[in-house]
Amino acid sequence: MSTNEPTDDAPPSPPAPSPASADEATPDARPQSTRDDTPPADASPSAEPSVEPKLNIDDLHFWYSDNHALQGITMDVQPNKVTALIGPSGCGKSTLLRCLNRMNELIQGTTLEGTILVDGQDIYAEDTDPVMVRRRVGMVFQKPNPFPKTIYKNVAWGAEINGYTGDVDALVERSLRQAALWDEVKDQLHTSALNLSGGQQQRLCIARTLAVQPDVVLMDEPASALDPIATSKVEETITELKKDYTIVIVTHNMQQASRISDETAFLYMGRLVEMNPTDELFTRPEKDRTEAYVTGRFG
Amino acid sequence: MSTTPSPPPTTADNETTRGPRPADDLRQQVYDSPKEKAIEYALGACALVSVLTTLGIAAVLLIESIPFFQSVPLSEFFGETRWTPQFTEKHFGIWALLSGTLLVTVISAVVALPVGLASAIFISEYASTWVRKILKPGLELLAGVPTVVYGYFALSFVTPLLQTFVPGLGVYNALSAGIVVGIMIIPMVASLSEDALQAVPNTLARAAYALGATKYEAVVRVNVPAAFGGIMASFILAVSRAIGETMIVTLAAGASPKTTADPTEAIQTMTAFIVQVSKGDTPQGTIEYQSIFAVGLVLFLITLAMNVFANRITRRYQEKY
Numbered sequence: 001m002s003t004n005e006p007t008d009d010a011p012p013s014p015p016a017p018s019p020a021s022a023d024e025a026t027p028d029a030r031p032q033s034t035r036d037d038t039p040p041a042d043a044s045p046s047a048e049p050s051v052e053p054k055l056n057i058d059d060l061h062f063w064y065s066d067n068h069a070l071q072g073i074t075m076d077v078q079p080n081k082v083t084a085l086i087g088p089s090g091c092g093k094s095t096l097l098r099c100l101n102r103m104n105e106l107i108q109g110t111t112l113e114g115t116i117l118v119d120g121q122d123i124y125a126e127d128t129d130p131v132m133v134r135r136r137v138g139m140v141f142q143k144p145n146p147f148p149k150t151i152y153k154n155v156a157w158g159a160e161i162n163g164y165t166g167d168v169d170a171l172v173e174r175s176l177r178q179a180a181l182w183d184e185v186k187d188q189l190h191t192s193a194l195n196l197s198g199g200q201q202q203r204l205c206i207a208r209t210l211a212v213q214p215d216v217v218l219m220d221e222p223a224s225a226l227d228p229i230a231t232s233k234v235e236e237t238i239t240e241l242k243k244d245y246t247i248v249i250v251t252h253n254m255q256q257a258s259r260i261s262d263e264t265a266f267l268y269m270g271r272l273v274e275m276n277p278t279d280e281l282f283t284r285p286e287k288d289r290t291e292a293y294v295t296g297r298f299g
Numbered sequence: 300m301s302t303t304p305s306p307p308p309t310t311a312d313n314e315t316t317r318g319p320r321p322a323d324d325l326r327q328q329v330y331d332s333p334k335e336k337a338i339e340y341a342l343g344a345c346a347l348v349s350v351l352t353t354l355g356i357a358a359v360l361l362i363e364s365i366p367f368f369q370s371v372p373l374s375e376f377f378g379e380t381r382w383t384p385q386f387t388e389k390h391f392g393i394w395a396l397l398s399g400t401l402l403v404t405v406i407s408a409v410v411a412l413p414v415g416l417a418s419a420i421f422i423s424e425y426a427s428t429w430v431r432k433i434l435k436p437g438l439e440l441l442a443g444v445p446t447v448v449y450g451y452f453a454l455s456f457v458t459p460l461l462q463t464f465v466p467g468l469g470v471y472n473a474l475s476a477g478i479v480v481g482i483m484i485i486p487m488v489a490s491l492s493e494d495a496l497q498a499v500p501n502t503l504a505r506a507a508y509a510l511g512a513t514k515y516e517a518v519v520r521v522n523v524p525a526a527f528g529g530i531m532a533s534f535i536l537a538v539s540r541a542i543g544e545t546m547i548v549t550l551a552a553g554a555s556p557k558t559t560a561d562p563t564e565a566i567q568t569m570t571a572f573i574v575q576v577s578k579g580d581t582p583q584g585t586i587e588y589q590s591i592f593a594v595g596l597v598l599f600l601i602t603l604a605m606n607v608f609a610n611r612i613t614r615r616y617q618e619k620y
Contacts, residue, residue, distance in 0.1 A: 101509065103505070103509060106505065131512070131513055132511070134509055134511045135510075138509060138510070145500075145503060146506075147503060147506065147521055157507075157520070158510030161510070205506070
């Protein structure tokens with residue numbers, strides 16, 4: 001997205017509102033190809049019935065001791081889409097994100113009710129292991145947090161602890177390429193990751209997450225600590241990634257949400273106010289509060 | 300002024316309540332006042348005490364060991380394996396004492412480094428808040444036990460215990476002393492390593508968890524390597540503390556200098572030899588008496604080298620997280 005196009009037509013590859021013709025033409029091709037359909041025409045938001053949601057969140061409540069932070073969130077996240085969570089500070093968007101891979105459990109004194117399904121599997125079921133959940137649903141944090149190790153080891157780390165038996169060199173290269181960092185670091189793979197710039201570090205963290213081969217990548221304001229150039233690089237990367245991954249991104253930056261996301265969920269005071277295709281939510285919001293927020297009248 | 304009615308009350312009120320402003324005269328010498336200077340010098344003098352002491356000790360050791368090295372050549376000091384200053388046929392081979400010190404130090408390191416690091420990891424990463432609240436003061440208590448108590452603990456508890464499964468172990472032996480010196484330095488390793496682990500930002504562990512790490516993997520493959528510099532420094536400081544330990548080895552390791560690597564034998568460490576000579580009735584000016592300064596000098600140089608090394612390590616592996 002080096003030349004940023006007008007924000008209201010949705011980002012490049014799968015042209016969002018170019019309708020369901022392909023979908024009707026090939027009904028029998030659907031079952032096995034929900035995930036890596038490269039002709040993306042049938043993945044448009046209007047084609048929901050054909051696509052199983054990647055994540056189902058049903059009546060999710062969450063408490064930090066007695067602070068009721070999420071109050072009955074119900075929403076679906078579509079595969080191979082970028083879903084943005086927006087809302088004013090303290091609305092629960094980061095909390096919601098952390099619930100999606102059980103990172104919330106690392107905070108003491110929290111309680112969760114409701115269900116979250118990933119591909120139909122309950123990630124909070126009794127016999128579900130949080131470690132396995134996190135291998136399926138990866139996460140990139142707000143501040144770049146590479147390990148104080150070499151670039152190569154950062155990327156290989158997750159794969160190695162998860163018992164990856166394939167070619168680690170190839171995995172590192174592929175992950176770095178997916179994160180659009182390969183060309184910048186290919187000659188310094190064995191130098192410290194801490195010598196990279198902030199934006200490069202963040203893309204390294206994305207590469208590190210991808211190397212675990214998750215289905216879903218959660219991003220908690222991944223560009224908020226970065227300068228505008230680094231931000232646009234990270235955004236470009238995210239747009240590229242949705243071919244292969246489902247992405248949920250928390251952002252404070254509404255321009256960013258409108259640039260990179262396909263769907264946007266607006267949260268306020270722990271509740272989901274509105275969730276719609278991004279261009280609709282920003283141009284024709286259903287709720288007054290959404291309109292007030294996206295037009296900058298509060299928040 | 301205060302009696303004037305309403306019209307100009309604001310300014311008048313302000314002036315009466317505020318009084319003269321403190322910064323009216325900008326030329327007052329506050330920053331450079333004698334008081335400030337006096338404080339600076341007093342603090343500096345305190346800081347100098349330890350430096351001057353160290354220099355003084357080094358100077359005394361050097362000067363006092365000159366007569367010793369005039370009668371005992373360095374070739375004998377470093378080339379001989381017997382240390383027999385009290386015999387008629389005197390030998391001054393430092394290896395006999397050095398090997399005793401090394402033996403005790405190695406045994407203590409084998410005990411203290413793993414246990415200390417494991418305690419640090421447990422306290423820093425695993426223990427719940429209230430367990431930590433019990434464990435930390437417990438460790439500090441261990442650090443506060445006088446070494447003479449440890450010495451008798453070694454002599455009258457650990458040695459008899461060891462004798463039940465190490466056949467032929469004498470009353471005085473390096474093994475028992477080494478183990479107890481190790482126990483003594485565990486709190487040092489644990490406490491310094493724990494500080495190093497606490498200093499690792501928890502964003503690193505969170506990244507590890509988000510990559511599907513278990514707790515053990517996050518701790519051992521992210522936090523411990525990130526704290527490596529501090530952990531190494533704690534090891535080296537603890538080992539140099541073990542090298543200098545005196546009371547435990549004097550009481551429990553024996554008084555028979557010999558060049559050996561057998562931990563079941565009675566040995567004598569450098570520190571224990573110094574104690575033996577200085578508390579005994581060795582007249583000043585004799586070669587035995589002078590020898591303790593030479594031994595002290597070697598000891599001083601070893602611990603100095605260890606400390607410099609520890610500093611290097613910390614700086615070298617300082618992670619910029």
